[in-house]
Amino acid sequence: MENPNPLLHKIIPMRRTWFNRVFAAIYTCAIFALFYHHFQNLSINSNTKISILMLLADLVLALNSITYQAFRMSPIRRVVFPQNIPQILKNESEYPALDIFICTADPYKEPPMGVVNTALSVMAYDYPTEKLSVYVSDDGGSQLTLFAFMEAAKFARHWLPFCRKHDLVERCPEAYFASQIGEFTEGRDEIEMAYREMKITVEKVLERGDVNGVNHITADEEVLKSFSKCSGIDGFTSRNHPTIIQILLESSINRDVQGHALPNLIYISREKIATAAHQFKAGALNMLLRVSGIMTNAPIILTLDCDSYSNDPTTPLRALCYYLDPKIKSDLAYVQFPQIFHGINKNDIYGSEWKSYVQINAYGMDGLMGPNYIGTGSFFQRRALFGDPLSILLPEIPELSPDYHVCKPIHDNEILALADHVAGCRYEDQTRWGYEIGFNYGSLVEDFYTGYRLHCKGWKSILCYPKRPAFLGSSPIALNDMLCQSKRWFMGYFEIICCKFSPLTFGLKSLNLLQALCYIHYISWPFWSIPVPVYAFLPQLALINSTPIFPKVSDPWFYLYAFLFVGAIMQEFIDYMTTGGTIPKWWNYQKSWLIRGLTSFPFAMLEYILGCFGFSATGFNVTSKVVDDEQTSRYDKGYFVFGVSSPMFLTITMAAIINLVAFSSGIEQAIFGKERFENVCLQICLTGYVVVHSWPLYEAIILRTDKGKMPLKITLASVALVLVLCIVFPLLF
Ligand SMILES: O=c1ccn([C@@H]2O[C@H](COP(=O)(O)OP(=O)(O)O[C@H]3O[C@H](CO)[C@@H](O)[C@H](O)[C@H]3O)[C@@H](O)[C@H]2O)c(=O)[nH]1
Numbered sequence: 072m073e074n075p076n077p078l079l080h081k082i083i084p085m086r087r088t089w090f091n092r093v094f095a096a097i098y099t100c101a102i103f104a105l106f107y108h109h110f111q112n113l114s115i116n117s118n119t120k121i122s123i124l125m126l127l128a129d130l131v132l133a134l135n136s137i138t139y140q141a142f143r144m145s146p147i148r149r150v151v152f153p154q155n156i157p158q159i160l161k162n163e164s165e166y167p168a169l170d171i172f173i174c175t176a177d178p179y180k181e182p183p184m185g186v187v188n189t190a191l192s193v194m195a196y197d198y199p200t201e202k203l204s205v206y207v208s209d210d211g212g213s214q215l216t217l218f219a220f221m222e223a224a225k226f227a228r229h230w231l232p233f234c235r236k237h238d239l240v241e242r243c244p245e246a247y248f249a250s251q252i253g254e255f256t257e258g259r260d261e262i263e264m265a266y267r268e269m270k271i272t273v274e275k276v277l278e279r280g281d282v283n284g285v286n287h288i289t290a291d292e293e294v295l296k297s298f299s300k301c302s303g304i305d306g307f308t309s310r311n312h313p314t315i316i317q318i319l320l321e322s323s324i325n326r327d328v329q330g331h332a333l334p335n336l337i338y339i340s341r342e343k344i345a346t347a348a349h350q351f352k353a354g355a356l357n358m359l360l361r362v363s364g365i366m367t368n369a370p371i372i373l374t375l376d377c378d379s380y381s382n383d384p385t386t387p388l389r390a391l392c393y394y395l396d397p398k399i400k401s402d403l404a405y406v407q408f409p410q411i412f413h414g415i416n417k418n419d420i421y422g423s424e425w426k427s428y429v430q431i432n433a434y435g436m437d438g439l440m441g442p443n444y445i446g447t448g449s450f451f452q453r454r455a456l457f458g459d460p461l462s463i464l465l466p467e468i469p470e471l472s473p474d475y476h477v478c479k480p481i482h483d484n485e486i487l488a489l490a491d492h493v494a495g496c497r498y499e500d501q502t503r504w505g506y507e508i509g510f511n512y513g514s515l516v517e518d519f520y521t522g523y524r525l526h527c528k529g530w531k532s533i534l535c536y537p538k539r540p541a542f543l544g545s546s547p548i549a550l551n552d553m554l555c556q557s558k559r560w561f562m563g564y565f566e567i568i569c570c571k572f573s574p575l576t577f578g579l580k581s582l583n584l585l586q587a588l589c590y591i592h593y594i595s596w597p598f599w600s601i602p603v604p605v606y607a608f609l610p611q612l613a614l615i616n617s618t619p620i621f622p623k624v625s626d627p628w629f630y631l632y633a634f635l636f637v638g639a640i641m642q643e644f645i646d647y648m649t650t651g652g653t654i655p656k657w658w659n660y661q662k663s664w665l666i667r668g669l670t671s672f673p674f675a676m677l678e679y680i681l682g683c684f685g686f687s688a689t690g691f692n693v694t695s696k697v698v699d700d701e702q703t704s705r706y707d708k709g710y711f712v713f714g715v716s717s718p719m720f721l722t723i724t725m726a727a728i729i730n731l732v733a734f735s736s737g738i739e740q741a742i743f744g745k746e747r748f749e750n751v752c753l754q755i756c757l758t759g760y761v762v763v764h765s766w767p768l769y770e771a772i773i774l775r776t777d778k779g780k781m782p783l784k785i786t787l788a789s790v791a792l793v794l795v796l797c798i799v800f801p802l803l804f
């Protein structure tokens with residue numbers, strides 16, 4: 072007999088929880104002891120300036136470590152059983168509709184073929200086709216992206232049946248053709264040829280920067296019409312143009328080569344004028360929320376970055392395992408899949424996996440109110456973007472309400488006119504969009520902020536972490552790109568700390584305490600710009616000047632320092648290794664924190680402060696997804712890619728140099744007995760730790776000759792600045 076309530080999901084608590092709790096208690100006590108020691112020191116020490124700086128640094132580290140424990144109080148893992156869904160949903164028509172949002176912003180940083188691949192991979196989902204709608208938002212307002220999508224719509228007619236026929240797992244064409252070399256699949260050669268042809272055409276057009284003159288375009292009148300919208304207007308730029316909506320595929324009309332329905336595919340570039348704030352990605356998402364509301368109004372929405380293609384066609388069914396459970400659905404805002412990247416090198420030299428963020432901490436929040444929203448790979452309940460779980464907040468027009476039933480076809484003139492209206496750049500003026508309805512404005516990490524605000528309203532979220540990654544995205548391989556990306560995030564965190572809804576005030580009141588501590592942990596990341604530079608320069612400069620600043624080996628306080636340092640590192644190490652990490656990756660992740668602490672964090676702080684005084688405008692600088700073969704090969708071999716003369720390289724080069732100097736000086740002092748080894752032991756150990764981490768820098772400064780090495784300008788400037796520091800230090804302290 073069939074089970075009326077088949078099992079869809081299950082929770083598995085993690086075994087280490089008790090150990091975590093005991094450790095948290097001991098570690099917190101040790102931190103309090105440290106501050107006792109600090110204040111004792113302040114009252115007797117002659118060198119108060121150094122002590123105050125060290126105290127400040129330790130305060131930030133303490134806040135970070137204590138809040139870090141919140142993630143470890145009740146971590147859980149979950150399992151889903153999508154194979155049981157057919158017992159509940161007997162017909163395809165019973166499946167809830169799914170609207171998929173893909174955002175892109177610049178055809179030169181985000182190559183249209185990449186965006187097209189993402190779209191094709193989700194159009195081919197194992198899900199009733201008539202229920203799928205893919206909406207592409209193009210903030211670049213580019214005819215090149217539109218052109219690529221017109222080609223993709225034609226290709227989809229072949230690609231979707233091909234995936235279905237061979238039951239492919241890999242449904243992103245580029246990834247499929249790259250992975251299956253040598254295997255025989257019937258019809259593969261033909262379809263690969265069609266794909267390559269499309270790719271060449273699109274790339275040629277991109278190179279020329281213009282679609283006019285491509286032979287088969289001029290033949291098609293419909294196509295001409297939409298392009299004339301893009302380019303026929305005087306002064307048309309990506310920042311100044313009317314709304315462009317192009318229905319590329321309509322499920323009720325278009326068929327694939329086997330006569331099956333195709334999903335809806337709609338291209339939209341919202342209206343832009345120079346004087347209106349367009350709110351970056353959050354603005355784009357809200358526009359998509361409205362346009363999709365008018366056209367299909369699906370109850371479930373998947374948001375994707377242009378580079379996160381689907382790596383598993385069953386993903387929507389996994390999300391459905393939660394949305395089909397009425398007990399869970401009532402206050403479930405989103406099901407978050409982790410952000411996993413392809414193309415990261417073997418030992419992940421930049422720590423780009425963000426393992427603690429993506430995996431370890433996410434399991435921890437999942438046991439509380441749920442993981443934070445990370446902008447991509449998230450299945451939202453549309454209703455959650457309108458008010459709290461108990462009371463719905465209705466938008467200005469009834470057609471935008473999450474429970475409105477659309478009864479006209481997409482191409483209907485009324486629908487199109489209304490869609491055009493709600494995509495207008497003045498539409499949101501004097502409305503609650505971006506503040507109480509939809510995705511939240513006010514932070515460069517709109518994703519994090521939106522998830523946080525939803526949790527504050529009482530919504531929950533769930534982490535779905537299947538073995539096979541559901542999505543794969545791209546991650547920067549040039550160090551400067553990576554640092555600029557983190558800098559943008561940290562500026563976003565600053566905006567959140569300082570806003571009216573800061574987790575430090577509003578969050579603590581509205582959330583469960585542990586969940587609030589998790590959010591505080593993240594928003595306190597930018598303050599790493601205090602301890603890392605302090606610990607990277609101060610003990611070193613003091614060592615060069617033979618000034619001991621930590622307790623000596625015979626002092627009992629020495630063991631406290633040792634415990635705090637080793638304890639923190641070991642906790643991370645255990646977390647890392649028990650979630651499938653390797654030792655080199657863990658080591659590099661440590662390094663990445665030191666690097667960010669000297670670059671992205673302080674630069675974000677500086678830029679944020681300058682911004683407050685009106686000296687710099689904060690903006691969403693899109694991360695480049697262009698693949699540079701030369702850089703990639705260097706990165707794949709495990710080398711840092713410097714190359715450009717970025718000011719952010721100055722601080723890390725300075726730290727590398729000064730630590731080397733201090734380390735040699737410390738060893739010399741110890742050997743020649745000027746300062747007894749036990750007095751400066753901790754300083755020498757710390758300096759040695761940084762020196763070992765700085766190896767890639769020494770290599771890039773001295774040994775490398777390739778284009779990715781450290782520019783000579785940066786090295787010379789750093790040496791000069793280090794000299795200045797060495798001269799100034801004895802005068803100041
Ligand atoms: O004005 C804009 C700026 C960006 N985007 C899109 O936003 C996405 C993310 O941009 P990206 O440059 O890749 O930023 P990342 O830092 O890699 O993105 C991470 O961090 C962002 C918040 O800073 C989140 O929105 C993303 O989901 C998350 O992957 C891309 O698809 C862009 O096309 C827009 O649509 N409009």
Ligand SMILES: [Mn+2]
Nearest residue numbers: 376378545694
């Ligand atoms: Mn990205």
